[in-house]
Structure formats: structure tokens, C-alpha cells
Amino acid sequence: MAGGSPTRRPFAVGLNLHHDTSASVITPGAVFAAEEERWSQVKHHIGPLSGFAFPANALSWCLSAAGIDPADVDEVWVPRMSSVAEGEPGALEARMVAQHLDARVHLVSHHAAHAHSSGLWQRSPSMVLCVDGGGSYRPPDFTDRERVSGFTLDEGMLEVVHEGRASAAGDGIDRGRPSANSLGHFYRNLAIRCITPGDEPEGSMMALAAFGGPSPLVDDLRDRVRLSSAGHVEIAAQLGNFDRDGAITLGGRSWSPATAREVPLSRRADLAWAAQHVFEQMVVHVARHLRSLAAASDRLTFVGGCALNAQAAGRLATQSGFDEVFVPPAPHDGGTAIGAAVLGWHSVTEQPLPGGVDAPNWGPAPHAPGQRAPDGWPFASLDDASRARVVARLLGAGSVVALVEGAMEFGPRALGHRSILARPDSRAVSDRVNAIKRRAPYRPLAPAVVDSRWPSWFEGAPDRFMNRTTVVRTERRSRLRGVVHVDGSARAQSVTEDVGALYRVLVEFERITGLPIVLNTSLNAKGKPIVRTAEQALDVVRSIGLDAAVIEDQLFLPPDWGIRTLSLLLTDGAAGDDGGQVDRLMASWFGRTDFALSSCARSAIAIAALAAAPDWPRLRATLGAGAVLAASGLADASGIAGVLAHEIPEDLRPLGAIALDKDALAALGSAGDRRHGPGGSHDGHDQRLLASRAAVLEREMLGAEAYIEDRLPPFGVPRPRRLAEAAARLREHARGLAAAVD
Numbered sequence: 001m002a003g004g005s006p007t008r009r010p011f012a013v014g015l016n017l018h019h020d021t022s023a024s025v026i027t028p029g030a031v032f033a034a035e036e037e038r039w040s041q042v043k044h045h046i047g048p049l050s051g052f053a054f055p056a057n058a059l060s061w062c063l064s065a066a067g068i069d070p071a072d073v074d075e076v077w078v079p080r081m082s083s084v085a086e087g088e089p090g091a092l093e094a095r096m097v098a099q100h101l102d103a104r105v106h107l108v109s110h111h112a113a114h115a116h117s118s119g120l121w122q123r124s125p126s127m128v129l130c131v132d133g134g135g136s137y138r139p140p141d142f143t144d145r146e147r148v149s150g151f152t153l154d155e156g157m158l159e160v161v162h163e164g165r166a167s168a169a170g171d172g173i174d175r176g177r178p179s180a181n182s183l184g185h186f187y188r189n190l191a192i193r194c195i196t197p198g199d200e201p202e203g204s205m206m207a208l209a210a211f212g213g214p215s216p217l218v219d220d221l222r223d224r225v226r227l228s229s230a231g232h233v234e235i236a237a238q239l240g241n242f243d244r245d246g247a248i249t250l251g252g253r254s255w256s257p258a259t260a261r262e263v264p265l266s267r268r269a270d271l272a273w274a275a276q277h278v279f280e281q282m283v284v285h286v287a288r289h290l291r292s293l294a295a296a297s298d299r300l301t302f303v304g305g306c307a308l309n310a311q312a313a314g315r316l317a318t319q320s321g322f323d324e325v326f327v328p329p330a331p332h333d334g335g336t337a338i339g340a341a342v343l344g345w346h347s348v349t350e351q352p353l354p355g356g357v358d359a360p361n362w363g364p365a366p367h368a369p370g371q372r373a374p375d376g377w378p379f380a381s382l383d384d385a386s387r388a389r390v391v392a393r394l395l396g397a398g399s400v401v402a403l404v405e406g407a408m409e410f411g412p413r414a415l416g417h418r419s420i421l422a423r424p425d426s427r428a429v430s431d432r433v434n435a436i437k438r439r440a441p442y443r444p445l446a447p448a449v450v451d452s453r454w455p456s457w458f459e460g461a462p463d464r465f466m467n468r469t470t471v472v473r474t475e476r477r478s479r480l481r482g483v484v485h486v487d488g489s490a491r492a493q494s495v496t497e498d499v500g501a502l503y504r505v506l507v508e509f510e511r512i513t514g515l516p517i518v519l520n521t522s523l524n525a526k527g528k529p530i531v532r533t534a535e536q537a538l539d540v541v542r543s544i545g546l547d548a549a550v551i552e553d554q555l556f557l558p559p560d561w562g563i564r565t566l567s568l569l570l571t572d573g574a575a576g577d578d579g580g581q582v583d584r585l586m587a588s589w590f591g592r593t594d595f596a597l598s599s600c601a602r603s604a605i606a607i608a609a610l611a612a613a614p615d616w617p618r619l620r621a622t623l624g625a626g627a628v629l630a631a632s633g634l635a636d637a638s639g640i641a642g643v644l645a646h647e648i649p650e651d652l653r654p655l656g657a658i659a660l661d662k663d664a665l666a667a668l669g670s671a672g673d674r675r676h677g678p679g680g681s682h683d684g685h686d687q688r689l690l691a692s693r694a695a696v697l698e699r700e701m702l703g704a705e706a707y708i709e710d711r712l713p714p715f716g717v718p719r720p721r722r723l724a725e726a727a728a729r730l731r732e733h734a735r736g737l738a739a740a741v742d
């Protein structure tokens with residue numbers, strides 16, 4: 001019985017003490033798991049002692065959530081990563097555990113833990129391919145490490161069928177010098193010489209590869225790699241061992257991390273293409289060998305840090321010879337805590353692993369029950385339906401929205417519980433998301449799609465965990481310009497109803513736009529882990545400049561963007577007919593009136609609410625009285641524009657973006673300032689001011705068609721005629737405004 005007296009329910013604890021430090025607890029009904037980085041805020045959480053660290057916070061949470069007293073933990077399972085340099089193999093791990101728990105330590109193979117990390121999803125036999133930089137040191141002398149491993153996995157039973165081997169000195173491609181033959185090191189060595197400092201090396205190189213092409217670099221790399229019999233690969237020692245700073249000569253050029261920035265991007269893209277191409281050839285070579293050994297299984301599971309290479313996983317799906325290729329949600333080292341706990345579970349209980357484990361949201365909720373969000377942000381409570389509707393509307397209008405719901409996911413992907421969402425069909429929007437996250441502009445962003453719609457948009461089998469690239473159907477690519485990579489691929493996530501809020505947003509977004517797809521990327525600041533708590537989420541939303549956040553059932557609007565978002569949202573059914581309605585709306589929707597909205601925002605709220613009323617005369621009357629436009633500045637124009645834009649047919653709804661884009665706001669502002677001077681007039685009854693603002697608005701509307709042609713995606717309608725009609729309506733409304741105040 002793991003951890004506790006025989007009268008307690010069984011449980012198993014797995015700990016990864018190396019980088020991507022993590023903890024996992026499996027109980028009869030549930031899995032609890034988290035990575036220490038989400039507490040430390042140090043991405044990949046790596047300790048100072050040869051990279052070792054203890055997941056104190058993650059373990060504490062897992063045990064607490066599982067209802068287990070730490071004193072009841074008397075066994076833990078730990079992948080062994082220490083070398084003889086740290087003393088007797090495994091002694092370091094035992095000492096680290098002893099500082100926190102009075103528990104027996106079961107040391108397990110790192111690659112076996114990788115393999116078992118897929119066990120929660122394995123209901124049929126599978127071959128498993130594990131590829132990473134390096135795993136456990138291997139007996140008997142503990143000088144050689146796991147690098148490439150093949151297993152059969154069947155009902156929890158793991159059997160080694162392939163072990164990559166290091167080259168003996170003189171046997172490898174670099175004679176006289178042994179090579180670790182590490183594919184992980186091969187890829188990293190090239191990535192840190194290809195990608196400029198500050199950008200994540202491996203993921204960036206994989207993205208950049210699509211912009212490169214065949215060159216003599218490929219031949220140079222192939223000359224340093226040998227695909228040998230029985231699925232073995234041999235790599236020249238300079239590439240097969242990790243080298244953090246030396247120079248490597250390829251294609252007649254010396255490549256080193258210190259000089260990567262000096263090499264033109266196109267040249268680096270060719271190196272990326274060559275590295276990716278040769279890397280994929282090696283991975284496919286091993287996988288085909290496993291296929292030749294797989295008598296009973298058509299399924300390949302790909303794990304290890306190299307399984308995060310989504311392009312390679314996609315290549316395996318088409319070229320390995322297996323009918324099905326599966327990558328679990330945490331194939332990286334963090335996932336070895338899951339695999340270790342699975343091993344422990346098999347060791348201590350006759351019970352099957354917990355069923356119904358479809359999504360890896362095994363971590364904490366964003367805040368404790370009943371806890372409210374930090375003060376200072378306008379917010380409103382939303383039920384499920386209105387949350388989906390509000391997020392979908394915001395996305396439709398080009399807003400970039402944080403969605404935080406329920407338990408935190410385990411692993412490097414945000415699958416809807418700690419996500420940033422945006423519409424998928426606009427390069428302008430995806431460029432903005434990349435800029436917000438300070439990612440290299442060539443890095444693609446991923447789509448999330450309603451599962452049942454997958455076949456209409458993507459080739460191949462659906463992937464719930466966003467770990468494998470697939471081909472976007474050619475005829476669909478023009479509608480997914482924000483998420484299709486330059487090579488026509490996408491790392492798509494299929495979303496089923498059980499995922500929760502993201503699924504409902506997708507359904508609503510499809511109803512509005514015809515697109516069952518949104519852009520989905522992780523909610524984190526550059527260089528930081530994905531957020532854990534509501535407070536962290538709001539901090540990131542504020543620091544990177546998102547337009548709105550939905551956290552559980554609450555909508556948060558950064559004060560400086562309240563005008564545009566409130567204008568959108570209030571047209572969703574609220575109506576008012578006098579200036580006092582503004583305060584009542586705010587009180588009823590936000591539950592409070594003490595937050596500081598500018599007079600501009602109050603005006604926009606009133607305009608939006610009034611516009612939702614069925615009759616324009618009532619709006620005109622109110623405007624004529626100057627009840628709400630009184631104290632406004634340029635935001636009035638944008639508010640009006642937003643409202644008017646939403647009067648047009650729904651399929652042209654993104655016209656609203658003309659009032660919502662920062663550039664358009666700036667243009668309106670400068671036009672207004674030139675017309676009225678820096679201070680403008682703040683006389684609530686200044687009809688000349690209103691008339692002139694209406695004129696500014698009219699001029700902006702006249703430019704709408706050109707703006708849309710340049711910035712917004714197609715909507716499958718006869719655009720010239722519809723746009724002309726829309727522009728005419730907008731002009732008419734603008735003139736009406738002017739007339740109302742004359």
C-alpha cells in the first residue's frame with residue numbers, strides 16, 4: 001500500500017527531481033499533478049545543484065488536493081537522473097526526498113517513466129518511442145545514459161525492445177572520440193547556433209525551418225549522421241554530445257551561439273530546415289525499426305523531450321508505418337512524475353488506473369472557492385451561456401481574450417484552461433498576439449477546432465493535445481490566415497465538449513462567424529511559465545496588454561480598454577433611456593459602482609445601451625439633450641463608431657473593428673484634436689462639438705472599405721455591394737447624429 005496504513009485508500013506518489021521539476025499523486029478516482037515552475041515562476045524550474053530540485057510546492061498541493069497527510073506518504077517513485085559524479089547512483093535523489101518526506105524511495109528509469117506517462121491513455125497495446133537529450137545513467141558502470149529507447153506497453157507492462165547506444169571511441173563518425181548519439185543534443189546544438197538569444201531555441205528553430213529550404217547544409221549534416229541497421233543512429237561526436245558554446249562548421253560557415261545574431265535570417269532558416277529535415281529522418285528511422293518489431297500493435301506512442309517537436313510527430317504520423325501516432329500531453333521531463341506515479345500505482349495496487357482521464361487538467365483552480373478577484377478591475381459575473389457569447393463576440397471583433405477556467409493543465413500546452421484566444425482568420429490579429437507575447441514573428445500560432453469539424457478543415461486524425469502538426473486543407477487555408485504556417489501546416493487542437501468553456505466558445509464563435517476555430521495560445525508572459533492563479537492571470541493580462549479576461553465566471557476588463565469592450569458587450573441586450581441608466585447598468589452588471597471609469601467610458605456605455613434600444617428617435621432625443629456625450633473626448637467618436645458598426649448585418653460584424661483598433665482610435669483622436677484643439681470643449685450642450693465629431697466619424701466610415709480590404713479577413717459574401725450598403729448606412733447614421741444636434 002503506497003503511503004499509509006492498509007486501511008487507507010491506495011495512492012501513489014511520483015516525483016521528478018530534475019529540470020521541469022514536478023509532482024504527481026494518483027488515487028483511485030483521480031490524478032493530481034503540477035509542475036513546480038507554476039509556483040516558482042521559473043520556467044522549466046531547474047535547481048542549482050546539477051539541475052536537481054525538489055517540487056515542494058507542487059507536491060504539497062497534490063497531497064492536499066488528494067486529502068493525503070504528508071506524514072502518511074511512506075513510498076515515492078522517482079526517476080533516477082544522478083550520475084556517479086553526484087555519488088552512488090540514486091543517492092542524491094534519496095537525500096533530497098529525505099529532506100521533505102520520511103518515505104522509501106523507489107528509483108525508476110527515466111525513459112520508463114516517460115513511457116508510462118502515456119499509461120493513463122493507453123487502453124490497447126502500443127509501441128513506445130522515447131527520444132530526449134539523455135535519461136538515466138545505465139548500469140553496470142553508470143557512464144552511459146538512455147538516449148533513444150523503444151518499448152512495448154501493454155496493460156501497464158513495459159518491455160524494452162530497443163536501446164540506442166553510444167559510439168565507442170573510434171567507432172563513430174568522428175574517429176577517436178565517442179559520441180553520445182543523442183538526438184536531443186543534436187537538435188539543441190543546432191538550435192542554439194541558429195536562434196538568437198532570448199527566443200526559445202528548439203521551438204523557434206522548428207518554426208523557422210518552414211521558411212528555409214534545401215541547401216548544401218543538408219548534405220553537410222547528413223555526412224555527420226549515419227542511419228545504421230537495427231534502428232540505430234550514429235551522430236558525429238561534435239553534434240551528438242552537448243556543446244554549449246563551441247563553433248561548428250557547416251556549409252562553409254562557422255556557427256556558434258555567440259554569433260547567431262550576425263547571420264542573416266534566411267541563412268539561419270536554411271540551417272533550421274536542414275536540422276529539422278535530418279532530425280526527422282533519424283526519428284523516422286528508429287520508428288520504422290520499431291514498426292518492424294511490432295507484431296500486434298499499429299499504434300506508436302512518442303515521448304521524451306524530442307516528442308515536443310510537433311513537426312517530427314506529424315512526420316511520424318505519415319511515414320513511420322504505424323496507423324496511429326499518439327503523443328501524450330506531457331511528453332517532456334515534467335511528465336516523468338506522472339509516469340513514475342503510474343509505475344508506483346502498478347506496484348502497489350491491483351486496481352486499474354483511474355478511468356475517464358481525457359484532459360490533463362490535474363492542477364489547482366485559479367482561486368480558492370469563494371475568493372474574489374483583486375480589486376480595481378471592472379468585472380461582471382457571467383453564466384456559462386453568456387460567458388461563451390461574450391468571449392465569442394469579443395473574439396469576433398478582433399479582441400484578444402484570456403480564458404481561465406478550472407483546474408490548471410499539466411504540461412507545456414494550454415488547452416483552454418489557461419489560454420489566450422483570438423480569431424484565427426486575421427494575420428493582423430495573429431501578428432498582434434505574437435507581438436503581445438514577444439514571440440519571434442515567424443513562429444506560428446495554433447488553432448483549436450470543434451472536434452466534429454476537424455475533418456472539414458484538417459487532414460489526418462484529430463489531436464486533443466496539440467502536440468502534432470497536421471496539414472490544413474488547401475481550400476480552407478485562406479480562412480485561417482492567422483494560424484496556418486507558411487508550409488500549410490498547423491498544430492491544431494481538437495476540442496470535445498468535456499473540455500468545457502473553450503468548447504462552448506467555439507460553438508458560439510461558429511454561430512457568429514461560420515468558423516468553428518479560434519486561435520489558442522498559452523497565457524503567460526515571455527520567458528515565464530503559464531499562469532496558475534487568478535492574480536497571476538490578471539497580472540499577465542495587464543502587463544502584456546490583453547483586451548479582456550474571463551476567469552471562471554467573471555469578466556474582467558482592463559480600465560484603459562473598457563470603452564471598446566463595454567460598447568461591444570452592452571449591445572448584447574441592455575437598453576436604457578436616460579443618463580441615470582448608466583450608473584444602474586454598472587451597478588447591476590458589475591455589482592459595484594466604486595471603480596473609476598472615465599466620463600468617456602460612461603458615455604460609451606450610455607451610447608451602447610441606447611443603441612440596443614429598438615428606436616433611433618429615442619437615441620437622437622437623448623443625444624440632443626446632451627445627456628451623456630457631455631464630457632467626452634475622442635472616445636465618444638470611437639464609442640459611436642462601435643455602436644454604429646454593430647448596426648450592420650452580422651456577417652459584416654467585424655466592421656466594428658474599425659472603431660476598436662488602436663490605430664483607428666489614434667486616427668480619430670488626432671483628427672479630433674486638430675479640429676478642436678488639445679482640450680476640446682467639454683460643454684455638455686456644445687452642439688457644434690457633437691456635429692464636428694459626427695463629421696469626423698463620417699469621414700472614418702468613408703474609409704471603412706479600404707480599411708477592411710487591408711486588414712480584415714474575407715467573409716464569403718458579395719463584398720463590394722454589401723460593403724457599399726454598409727458604408728452608406730453608416731454615413732446615414734452619422735448624418736443623423738449631426739442633424740440631431742443641429
Ligand SMILES: [Fe+2]
Nearest residue numbers: 132304305333
Ligand atoms: Fe527526458
